[in-house]
Amino acid sequence: MSEEAKKSKLEEKLALKPKSCWEVWDKKTIDKVFAFAEDYKDFLGKAKTERLAVYEIRKLAEKEGFVEWGKFSKKADCFRAGDKVYLVNRNKTIILAVKGKRAVGDGLRFILAHIDSPRLDLKLRPLYEDTQLAFLKTHYYGGIKKYQWPALPLAMHGVIVLRSGRKIEVNVGDDPRDPIFMIGDLLPHLAKKQLEKKLKEAIGAEELNLVVGSIPLIAEKGVKEKVKLNILNLLNREYGIKEEDFVSADLEIVPAGRARDLGWDRSMVAGYGQDDRVCSYAAVRALFGVKRPEFTSVVILTDKEETGSRSNTGMTSRFWTDFVRKMLFVETGEESEIGLRDALAASEAISADVTAAFNPDHKDVYDPRNQAKMGFGLAVEKYTGHRGKYSTNEAHAEYMAKIRRVLSGARVPWQPAQLGKVDVGGGGTVAMFLAEYGMDVLDAGVALLNMHAPFEIASKADIYAAYLGYGAFLFAS
Numbered sequence: 001m002s003e004e005a006k007k008s009k010l011e012e013k014l015a016l017k018p019k020s021c022w023e024v025w026d027k028k029t030i031d032k033v034f035a036f037a038e039d040y041k042d043f044l045g046k047a048k049t050e051r052l053a054v055y056e057i058r059k060l061a062e063k064e065g066f067v068e069w070g071k072f073s074k075k076a077d078c079f080r081a082g083d084k085v086y087l088v089n090r091n092k093t094i095i096l097a098v099k100g101k102r103a104v105g106d107g108l109r110f111i112l113a114h115i116d117s118p119r120l121d122l123k124l125r126p127l128y129e130d131t132q133l134a135f136l137k138t139h140y141y142g143g144i145k146k147y148q149w150p151a152l153p154l155a156m157h158g159v160i161v162l163r164s165g166r167k168i169e170v171n172v173g174d175d176p177r178d179p180i181f182m183i184g185d186l187l188p189h190l191a192k193k194q195l196e197k198k199l200k201e202a203i204g205a206e207e208l209n210l211v212v213g214s215i216p217l218i219a220e221k222g223v224k225e226k227v228k229l230n231i232l233n234l235l236n237r238e239y240g241i242k243e244e245d246f247v248s249a250d251l252e253i254v255p256a257g258r259a260r261d262l263g264w265d266r267s268m269v270a271g272y273g274q275d276d277r278v279c280s281y282a283a284v285r286a287l288f289g290v291k292r293p294e295f296t297s298v299v300i301l302t303d304k305e306e307t308g309s310r311s312n313t314g315m316t317s318r319f320w321t322d323f324v325r326k327m328l329f330v331e332t333g334e335e336s337e338i339g340l341r342d343a344l345a346a347s348e349a350i351s352a353d354v355t356a357a358f359n360p361d362h363k364d365v366y367d368p369r370n371q372a373k374m375g376f377g378l379a380v381e382k383y384t385g386h387r388g389k390y391s392t393n394e395a396h397a398e399y400m401a402k403i404r405r406v407l408s409g410a411r412v413p414w415q416p417a418q419l420g421k422v423d424v425g426g427g428g429t430v431a432m433f434l435a436e437y438g439m440d441v442l443d444a445g446v447a448l449l450n451m452h453a454p455f456e457i458a459s460k461a462d463i464y465a466a467y468l469g470y471g472a473f474l475f476a477s
């Protein structure tokens, strides 16, 4: 053996060198990677809002034999190891659980992901006319770069609830036969001043208005805003709504189109809403693979993460601890606050959220030695937050060691990660809200390029690695 080869053996033994999944996996595994990505793209293309994500996941779960909690609890004595249940909260969050062999009171295994994504919501009085064009005003949701949204084909998904309570579904722009909507931008010929502005100021929030029509209703006399009236008339015919009905609506504006393969080698997925539907999907599929786990396995897909986890569908609400309380009650026949708190404190969790992948075109914002790389597997973060570890949960060394052991034991490719250079910026996840209950939690997810952009990019290898990693976590005791 040459001196050179000996050296590299020692390095292999001692140095940490994450490897690309594409170099590690055999052909059979890579076939599975691509097959998994097909299912994922199908899901991502349909699950354009949190409501649609809940709808799709509920469908998948029922196919896998999951039973809705309310229906299930009537036969409370049947809550046995391997039983599969789910609970939906206001059509915007869904919890899925597989009962473990051990008692719920011994602790649970949680995987937390979120199904809300940055987007544009309609304002309460969105419709107006200006210069014979009709528009809808929006209010952006979550952290977007506003300049990325004009001149893109956009779709609208959501519900309008009439005063009577009747709910009308709106899904326009994703079927190729549908019209789309668009926010206008300036032509370069007249954009000299706009282009001299900072990116942040180039497009203002009040300029994120959708063009929705241009034909005036000429038959109607004595009307000033005939284009607006024509749109109202069309909406009334199509959905039976009046202008006031926009007040009781959740209408979300998202990029139109399905998720697509990216690159000649088709190694990546480009699509809207991968933060955090990619981890959501991987977690759900991992749970489907769990038959009779040691500990009760729970996947919570939550809403409102992008705006601080408030409201009764966000992680600061008690809907999820109440679900655990119900499981405990069904199991023990007792209502016990102490029992609930002990169970939560004895639990372990993964906050399954995306992180930033290293982007070689913008090297200056990353610490390349501590940044997740596309295709290098599940990105594991000890902490998130910003500038001196503010606003974060930090996982303890003991828990990091356990997760390393679990991932390596199951041969899951993974990489230590952090979000960018220390003083450049940062971001938080729901991990801290779980930690409040005393359980151990760390962040582990898929690294994205273009995070929070209308179209985000994920490596198919990382998506599959997340699926394997979450499964290994749920299987481990």
Ligand code: MN
Pocket (backbone or CB within 6 Å): 114, 275, 276, 305, 353, 354
């Ligand atoms: Mn996220």
Ligand code: MN
Pocket (backbone or CB within 6 Å): 275, 306, 452
């Ligand atoms: Mn996000």
